Amino acid sequence: MITEATLVSGREPILAATDWHPYARHSIKPDTDATGLHSAGTTVWTSSGSPSGYALGDPRRAVELFTTSAMFRSADWLHLPRVTDPAVLDGLRVSQRDEWDFLWTAEQPPQQPDEDLVVPLTDADHPAMTALIDASFPTSTARPGDPRIRGWYGIWSGDRLVACGADRTHGDVGFLAGLVVSDRDRGRGLGATLTSAMTRRMFERYDRVALGVWTHNERVTRLYQRLGYTGRVGRTSVRLSAGSPESVGSAGSAGCAG
Structure with a gap:
């Protein structure tokens, strides 16, 4: 049972409580009404209107x-630090659980071949993007028309889109999402080229750039680390079924001391 927790209200106090961690900077938009709690080195928070809790x-x-x-x-949705003990989730009605890693870099990536081939994509390219994602990354949550996405980049081979990725920046850390390469074109270094070029463009606006990768996909993780994404924090995201958990919010405040 939590005996003491400090209320942290506002983006800046929450970031300060997390020592300005890139994950926290990514999760909270500037000028957003955010509220959280801090207790014994652990910080949890949410933003106004958000269906998610972060920690x-x-x-x-x-x-x-x-x-x-x-x-x-x-x-x-609760986006938790990596959960290794199943008992931690006891009492939560979890309908979906995702294990992933948040990676980030503070350095420009090493130059990759053919970065000049990476170009912005437009609404007119949505059918080509959809076809590529459906064929080569059907589980991707980054889709054309998603209002969370600020822009798309891709690589063409003639009239065929062979790679694409999204700028899904949310806070003040650049965030790459939905990076995909055509199955038939893998092994040509296009993933590294796309990631490097997009990262370089992000650094024109941000001092950190990040992305997410499934924890089991160590091959792709090694690629990103080679490109400078050496910051890494494990995440366990759980989707709660309707009415779950019964105790969320039912006990009032968590003994706030501030």
């Missing part, structure tokens, strides 16, 4: 903070 620190303490505070009553 850094200890996963068990994060779940306790989430489930004892009314501010997270409407959260249907």
